Amino acid sequence: MEELRFYNTFTRRKEPFKPIIADEVRMYTCGPTVHDFAHLGNYRAYIFEDILRRTLKFFGYSVIQVMNLTDVDDKTIRKSRERGVTLQEYTREYTESFFEDLDALRIERAEFYPEATKHIPEMVELIEKLIANGHTYETDGSIYFRISSFPAYGRLANVKLDDLRSGVRVDSDEYEKEDVRDFALWKSWTPDDGDVFWDTSIGKGRPGWHIECSAMSTKYLGEHFDIHSGGVDNIFPHHENEIAQSLCGYGGDFVNVWMHNAHLMVNSEKMSKSLNNFFKLKEVTSTGISPRAVRYFLLSAHYRQPLNLVYDPDNNITDSFDxxxxxxxxxxxxxxxxxxxxxxxxxxxxxxxxxxxxxxxxxxxxxxxxxxxxxxxxxxxxxxxxxxxxxxxxxxxxxxxxxxxxxxxxxxxxxxxxGVIRPEERGEIDVERIEALIEERKQARQAKDFARSDEIRDLLASEGIIIQDTPGGVRWRKK
Structure with missing residues (x-):
C-alpha cells in the first residue's frame, strides 16, 4: 500500500501513517453540539474530516469513523427550558438539520453518531475509574479532574501546568473548583437544570463535556485507536482533557495521530457566533449558491491553513463564491x-x-x-x-x-x-421561461422596481438558476 504522511499535532511533525490494525483505520471526529444550527466554520472541519476519510479509503483502507453528537450541556439545557420543551425535543431540530446539511455537502456518513445522552453509563464507568485511581475530588456533588495529578498534562497543546495561571479561562464549567485548571467530569444537579439529570452511582447530575468523547470513543473504537481530529480550538482544553481522562482512567495508549484544521475566517476574523459573523448553509444556498460550490470553497485550501471568506455586507454573498x-x-x-x-x-x-x-x-x-x-x-x-x-x-x-x-x-x-465533480441532478430546464423572467427582471430594474427584481432573482435561485449581472449583460446558469 502506498505511503500516507500526516501532520501529527502531538509530535508537531509530519509522519508516515501506520494503522494499528493493518488495512483498517479507526478514527474519532469531534461533532456538533446541537444547541443551534451549524455554520460554515463548523462545516470546514467536517469537510476536512470527510476528505481525510475519503483519502484513507482511496488509499485502500477500510474506515470506522465515529462522530459524537453533544446533546446535553449548559446551553442545550438553558435554551430548551427557555423554549418550554424537553431537551430531546429541542435538540432534535438541530440534529436533523445537521444531517440534512451533511447530505447537501456530500459529506459521507460516519459509521457511528453516538449521542451523549445515550451513553451516560459509559461515562459514569470512566469517572469511577478516575475516582479509584485518585485523579478526582468532589465539591457540592460535582466531580472534578485534578490536573495536578497528571504531570504530562499540556503535551498536546504544548503548554506547561505552571503557565496556566489562576484566573485564566481554561474551561467553561460554571462550578466551584479547587484550582482554575481543573475541569468538571460530573456536574451535580441544580434547579436550573430542571428535569435534565441522571441518578447514578456517582450522584444526581449530568456529565461534563470532555468526559463524553473519552467514553464514547472507547466504546466504539477501543481504548487505543488511530486518528482523532477536530478544529484547532479543540486542542486546548478539550482534547488535552480527553488525553488526561483516558490515560488516567484506562491506562496504556490512547490516540496515535491527532489532526486539526485551521479556522474559516470572515474578512480575516474567525467565523464565530460570538462575533455574529457566521453563515448557515441554508442561508448561503438560498441566495443561489449550490452546496457543491460551498463544498468546493471549503475544501479548496489546505486544512492546516486558515481559509478566508471575503464578504462585503453591501453586496450579495454570492460574490465570495465566484x-x-x-x-x-x-x-x-x-x-x-x-x-x-x-x-x-x-x-x-x-x-x-x-x-x-x-x-x-x-x-x-x-x-x-x-x-x-x-x-x-x-x-x-x-x-x-x-x-x-x-x-x-x-x-x-x-x-x-x-x-x-x-x-x-x-x-x-x-x-x-x-466529491465535487459530479453535478447536482436537475430536471429539464425551461430556457424560454427563464429568459422571459430575466427580461422581466431587467425591465423592473430599469423602472427601479427593485422589489420585483429581487422577487424574480429569488424565484430563479430557488429553482437552482444563478443570475450574474456583468458589463456584457445578464448571464445565467444552473447551480
Whole structure:
C-alpha cells in the first residue's frame, strides 16, 4: 500500500501513517453540539474530516469513523427550558438539520453518531475509574479532574501546568473548583437544570463535556485507536482533557495521530457566533449558491491553513463564491466535451498514447499530493493541469471517444475523494421561461422596481438558476 504522511499535532511533525490494525483505520471526529444550527466554520472541519476519510479509503483502507453528537450541556439545557420543551425535543431540530446539511455537502456518513445522552453509563464507568485511581475530588456533588495529578498534562497543546495561571479561562464549567485548571467530569444537579439529570452511582447530575468523547470513543473504537481530529480550538482544553481522562482512567495508549484544521475566517476574523459573523448553509444556498460550490470553497485550501471568506455586507454573498463556481464551471464544461465525444464514435478499445501519458502523470500527481498530508492544492492542480493538457488536444481534434471514456473514468475515480465533480441532478430546464423572467427582471430594474427584481432573482435561485449581472449583460446558469 502506498505511503500516507500526516501532520501529527502531538509530535508537531509530519509522519508516515501506520494503522494499528493493518488495512483498517479507526478514527474519532469531534461533532456538533446541537444547541443551534451549524455554520460554515463548523462545516470546514467536517469537510476536512470527510476528505481525510475519503483519502484513507482511496488509499485502500477500510474506515470506522465515529462522530459524537453533544446533546446535553449548559446551553442545550438553558435554551430548551427557555423554549418550554424537553431537551430531546429541542435538540432534535438541530440534529436533523445537521444531517440534512451533511447530505447537501456530500459529506459521507460516519459509521457511528453516538449521542451523549445515550451513553451516560459509559461515562459514569470512566469517572469511577478516575475516582479509584485518585485523579478526582468532589465539591457540592460535582466531580472534578485534578490536573495536578497528571504531570504530562499540556503535551498536546504544548503548554506547561505552571503557565496556566489562576484566573485564566481554561474551561467553561460554571462550578466551584479547587484550582482554575481543573475541569468538571460530573456536574451535580441544580434547579436550573430542571428535569435534565441522571441518578447514578456517582450522584444526581449530568456529565461534563470532555468526559463524553473519552467514553464514547472507547466504546466504539477501543481504548487505543488511530486518528482523532477536530478544529484547532479543540486542542486546548478539550482534547488535552480527553488525553488526561483516558490515560488516567484506562491506562496504556490512547490516540496515535491527532489532526486539526485551521479556522474559516470572515474578512480575516474567525467565523464565530460570538462575533455574529457566521453563515448557515441554508442561508448561503438560498441566495443561489449550490452546496457543491460551498463544498468546493471549503475544501479548496489546505486544512492546516486558515481559509478566508471575503464578504462585503453591501453586496450579495454570492460574490465570495465566484472562484468556486468558476472552477466547477470549468469541470462541467470539460465533462460536457467528453460526453459529446463519446456520442460521436466507438468508445471501446485502448486510449491513445498521448492521453494515457497525461492520465498517468495526473494520476500520480493527484495521489502523491493527497498522500502528502492531504495537499489539496496539489490535488486540484493535478485536476486542472490535466484539463488544460487535454483541452489543448481537443482544440487540435486529437481526442477520441475512447480517450474521452478513459478521461471521464479518471475524473470519477478522483471524485471518490473530492466529491465535487459530479453535478447536482436537475430536471429539464425551461430556457424560454427563464429568459422571459430575466427580461422581466431587467425591465423592473430599469423602472427601479427593485422589489420585483429581487422577487424574480429569488424565484430563479430557488429553482437552482444563478443570475450574474456583468458589463456584457445578464448571464445565467444552473447551480
Amino acid at each position: 472562484a468556486a463556481s468558476g472552477a466547477l464551471d470549468r469541470i462541467d464544461e470539460f465533462r460536457t466535451k467528453l460526453a459529446e465525444l463519446q456520442k460521436q464514435g466507438e468508445d471501446s478499445g485502448e486510449a491513445g498514447d498521448d492521453i494515457l501519458d497525461i492520465i498517468d502523470k495526473a494520476r500520480s500527481s493527484f495521489k502523491g499530493a493527497l498522500g502528502n498530508d492531504l495537499d489539496i492544492s496539489g490535488a486540484l492542480g493535478a485536476l486542472f493541469g490535466m484539463i488544460k493538457d487535454v483541452n489543448r488536444l481537443l482544440d487540435e481534434a486529437q481526442v477520441t471517444a475512447v480517450d474521452a471514456v478513459a478521461l471521464d473514468d479518471l475524473l470519477m475515480d478522483w471524485d471518490r475523494v473530492l
